[in-house]
Amino acid sequence: MSYEPPITDYDTIVEDCTCAFCGCNCDDLDYLIKDNHVVAVRHACRLGASKIMEDIDQRLLVPMVRADDGELEEVEWDTALDKAAELIAHSIRPVFYGWSETSTECMKEGLELGEYIGAVLDNQATICHGPSLQAMQNAGYPIQTLGEVTNRADMVVYSGSNAMNSHPRHLARYAVFPRGYFRKRGRFDRTVVTMDPKFSDTAKMSDKWIGFEQNGDYGFYNAIRAVLKGKKLHADVISGIPKEDIYELVDQMKSAEFGVLFFGLGLTHTLSKQRNIDIAIKMVMDLNKDSKWGLTPMRGHFNVNGFNIFMAYETGFAFGVDFCRGYARYMLGETNTIDLLTRKEPDVFMVIAADPGAHFPNGANQHLANIPVIQIDLHWGPTTELADVVLPGSFIAVECAGTSYRMDGVPIYMKKAIDKPETCRDDEWIIREIKERVMKLRKEPNVAPKYVPNPAAE
Numbered sequence: 001m002s003y004e005p006p007i008t009d010y011d012t013i014v015e016d017c018t019c020a021f022c023g024c025n026c027d028d029l030d031y032l033i034k035d036n037h038v039v040a041v042r043h044a045c046r047l048g049a050s051k052i053m054e055d056i057d058q059r060l061l062v063p064m065v066r067a068d069d070g071e072l073e074e075v076e077w078d079t080a081l082d083k084a085a086e087l088i089a090h091s092i093r094p095v096f097y098g099w100s101e102t103s104t105e106c107m108k109e110g111l112e113l114g115e116y117i118g119a120v121l122d123n124q125a126t127i128c129h130g131p132s133l134q135a136m137q138n139a140g141y142p143i144q145t146l147g148e149v150t151n152r153a154d155m156v157v158y159s160g161s162n163a164m165n166s167h168p169r170h171l172a173r174y175a176v177f178p179r180g181y182f183r184k185r186g187r188f189d190r191t192v193v194t195m196d197p198k199f200s201d202t203a204k205m206s207d208k209w210i211g212f213e214q215n216g217d218y219g220f221y222n223a224i225r226a227v228l229k230g231k232k233l234h235a236d237v238i239s240g241i242p243k244e245d246i247y248e249l250v251d252q253m254k255s256a257e258f259g260v261l262f263f264g265l266g267l268t269h270t271l272s273k274q275r276n277i278d279i280a281i282k283m284v285m286d287l288n289k290d291s292k293w294g295l296t297p298m299r300g301h302f303n304v305n306g307f308n309i310f311m312a313y314e315t316g317f318a319f320g321v322d323f324c325r326g327y328a329r330y331m332l333g334e335t336n337t338i339d340l341l342t343r344k345e346p347d348v349f350m351v352i353a354a355d356p357g358a359h360f361p362n363g364a365n366q367h368l369a370n371i372p373v374i375q376i377d378l379h380w381g382p383t384t385e386l387a388d389v390v391l392p393g394s395f396i397a398v399e400c401a402g403t404s405y406r407m408d409g410v411p412i413y414m415k416k417a418i419d420k421p422e423t424c425r426d427d428e429w430i431i432r433e434i435k436e437r438v439m440k441l442r443k444e445p446n447v448a449p450k451y452v453p454n455p456a457a458e
C-alpha cells in the first residue's frame, strides 16, 4: 500500500461526529472540512470514511418525476411532492419500506403518515435480522451494552459474523482491543472465539476458531446446551466438531466472568433461521446459571435497529406493521414486504433510504416495475430506474442531525457538520410535507378495513 500523506488543507474540524454506516455508530469521528466538503475523516474505518467522503458520487440532486415518454424529468419540489402525495392518497395498499438509513425523527413522520393512510411500514429487517427479532419474541433478549462489553467482557464470541470486514471498528473500539475498567490490558484480558464454517478474517485474529459444518449451527448449539445441563454427548463428532472440543469450549464459557455472543447473518440465515437464534438465546440463559453472559445481533445499517425499537415501542411490532384495518397488526409471511410484493398486493411503494432494486428477489422487483414507486434517497441506484417520483434527501450525520440506535439499543445523537446541497431536503421534512399533502387530499384517516388480504378469513 502506498503512503498517503495526512490531509493538511482544510478549513475546520468538526469533532465527535457519528458514523452513519454500520450498527456500531462510532461517535468519535472528526471531520476535516474544506469548502463545505468533508475532505478527510479521522478515526473512521475505511467503510465509514468512504461513505462520508464520497457521498457526492451519483448523488441525486433534484426532484424528478417520470414523464409519459418513460424518462425521469427534473421538476420543482412542489410538483414532485404533490405527485407523491396524490399517488399515496389514492392508493389502496401502500407499502412504505426502508427507513434503516435515516433518522428516528423521520420514522416518526412516516409512522403518522402510515397510520393515517392505512399503509404497511417495514424495514430491512425483513431481509436481514427478521428471524433474530422473531427469536427474541419467542425466547427473550439477554442483552448488554457495548460499554459493558468494553469494561467487563473477558470472553467474546463471534458467531456467523465476520466483524473484521462488516463492522471493522467493532473489535477495536468496543469488544476486543480496548482497555476497560475491569480489563486493563485490553486484548490480553480477553479470549476471542469465532464460530463460523469459514476461516474468516475475524477467525484469523481469534484465540479459537470453531469451524462447524455448514448449517450445523443448530446441532452445535444444542450440544453446548446439553453439556451445560450436565448431559454426556453420545456422538463423537457433532456438526463436524469433536465432542472433546465442545466440552473444552463449555468449560471456557462457564468460567468466563463476563461473556458476550455477537451473532451475524451467518447464524440468522442458515437452515434453521430463527430457531438458531432461539437456541443461542437459550444457551446464553443457561450460561447465566454459572456466569454472566449476554448476546447482541450485529446489526448492519446504522439505524436498522432504530426502526425496530421505535416501531416496537409505538405499535408493539418491530417490523412489517400493517395499518390497513385501522389498527396495527403484524403477521409473518403476510405483512412483510417481500411476501406482499410477490403476492402483487401493493399498489404504491414508497422506498426511503434503501435500494430494493439491488436487494430484493426478482419476483418482488417485477411487481415494483408495474406499480408507482416513490424513492427518497441520496444516490442514484437500481431503484431509481424503477421510480416514478424521486425526492433527493440529505445525509444524516453529515448534512443534517438526527437520532439513531446503535446495535445494542443505545440512542446516539448524530450531529450536522456541513450544509446539504441547496436543492436537497431533509428526509424528515420530505415525509412531513408528503403527510400534510396527503391529509389535505384524504380528509379522514383510515379507521376501517380498506383492504382485506384474505376475505375468507374474515
Ligand code: SF4
Pocket (backbone or CB within 6 Å): 019, 020, 021, 022, 023, 024, 025, 026, 043, 044, 045, 046, 047, 048, 049, 167, 168, 169, 170
Ligand atoms: S465500524 Fe461502522 S460505524 Fe464505525 S467507523 Fe466503521 S463503518 Fe462507521
